[in-house]
Amino acid sequence: MSDDITASLGRYIAAEILKDPARQLAVDEPLISSGLVDSFSLVDLALHVESAFGVRIDDTELTAQVFDSLGELASLVRSRLPAAS
């Protein structure tokens, strides 16, 4: 499940934000602090996470301090998913 989240987020960022679907993102690659994901795309990312996984990321959490890599974002999403039955 966790790998699904990472892979799905990675595909979304590569295709929709970087406009380069072939781009492979490493799980620990800095996204926000490196400028790969620009500030205009952060809201997109939050909206996508909400619709794809049903969990919410608050506006105040859209910073490199809260998550900066695919791995950190996936963990954040996972931590908010309802406990698996």
Place this chain on the structure above:
Amino acid sequence: MNTLPQILLRSFQEAPQRIAVHLLEDQAEIPVSFRRLVDGAAGYAGALAAAGIRPGEVVVLILQPGEALIASFFGAMLQGAIPSIMPFLTEKLSPEHYRKSLAALIEITRPAAIVTYPEFEGEVRAAIPGNSSVRAILLSEGIAPIPSGHWPEFPGLARAPQEICLLQHSSGTTGLQKGVALSHEAVLNQLGCYAGVIGMTPADTVVSWLPLYHDMGLIAGFIMPILLRSTLVLMSPFEWVRAPWRLLRAASDHRGTLTWLPNFAYNFCASKIRDRDLEGVDLSSLRAVINCSEPMRFSSHMAFLERFRPYGLRPESLATCYAMAENVFAVSQGGIEAPVTVDEVEARSLVVDRLARPANGDGDIIPMLSAGRPIPNTRVRILDDQRRELPERHIGEIAIHSDCMLAGYFNRDDLTAKAFHEGWYLTGDLGYLAGGEVYITGRKKDLIIVGGKNIYPQDLEELAGQARGVHAGRVVAFGVFNDQTGTEDAVVVAEADEADEAARHQIADEIRERVTRGSDVALRYVKIVGPHWLLKTSSGKIARSANRQKYLAEQARQ
């Protein structure tokens, strides 16, 4: 009352308790009265005087949007100094490049003082060359307000209207070396004239998220409401971009009447705000939502209207404006007395014949959004390549003449001389006049505008050219309008010998990183091409518009 500090002090004397600015910070809201504003400014004036800063000297402000920035801006003016707001370092910008930008600014502008935060002092000191003009670095935390009765003398009150009151730079190395110098008189002529056009009074409330280093934010979203004693509700651009709904919530809570937005913000707000963040929001108080500072699209207005009409947004509030720092702000304004004119023209004629022919039903039609009529103090002409005036509906370079033009580019007589032709300022924008209204069709100058922010392609090219595997000087940067986001995408095309796909991806990644960390611009597309792809001019320079055409043609074929 013919300088900015005189007007500010008059407001203090007549209405000390009146709230000049509601500052929205995080979840908090700080009401700043004229008393609080001027006492804070007096603290900075005193500190600048104590540091030996004299009237007429430049003070650079490196501060986030907030109370220290407001107080230091007006404090510098009370001291008679010339404030200039520098864009703030964002988390992704590399300190090395920020230092380079700052050094570029210092070299030309020759400031006497810099105001910043204690945690930034090291960065600023590192950027200052040994024998520079900078004599003082003031730290915001050490500067307390001075209550009236204890104020120092304000030499700024003795400044003449013709003297420079502020500098306005655009970002990037090139922009920072080209400061627009404006006199008190020019600013006040613009405010008097423009306020009349939009009917702005102290009864108005302006809501703004715009950065203060840019003309739209600095004039419309800061100086104008404060000097006119309209209420200003101000939030930081860093917050807005993460939570665009807050602007609308602020408009609703404060019964905002006026707001200025770059075109992309219409698309951004329309597509990126959830319903639940709009619960209870009522936008019916907004009498003008003014589109300004980048190409304006009819589709952006429609998307905004459709999204927010259920929340009370009035269709007649949609307005347009053509503005530039070189005219202080507005050149023309539409949509105030009557709805914005939409001029339906033949697409083919516009591109091929450089003529805006009214559509007659055949072929593709482009709905051109009018930027309205020139404001009464500003005249507009359209010039051909030989700088002869063109008749209506012919596309040419827009030239302007007014009583609120720049005094010059600060310490850049060379650029100032080039910018004028027989007393008319050559804007570098392309457009036409029809029925007395101004329409902007494109740009003659090589400039990219992303999200309302001016970006010089040469800055991006220099950064991209430093990536490994790229031939130095074999890089081009340009903008391509994106209908979905309502703004331009910044594109870089670079030549490399490397033909391997994976290696090219790596080069593209490095270019992205270098550009983002060096300029605060996120590139949307990076294309790596083989040797000899790029077209050059006869003088051997990379031809930006020709390469842009070639890139678009190749993309269209794919």
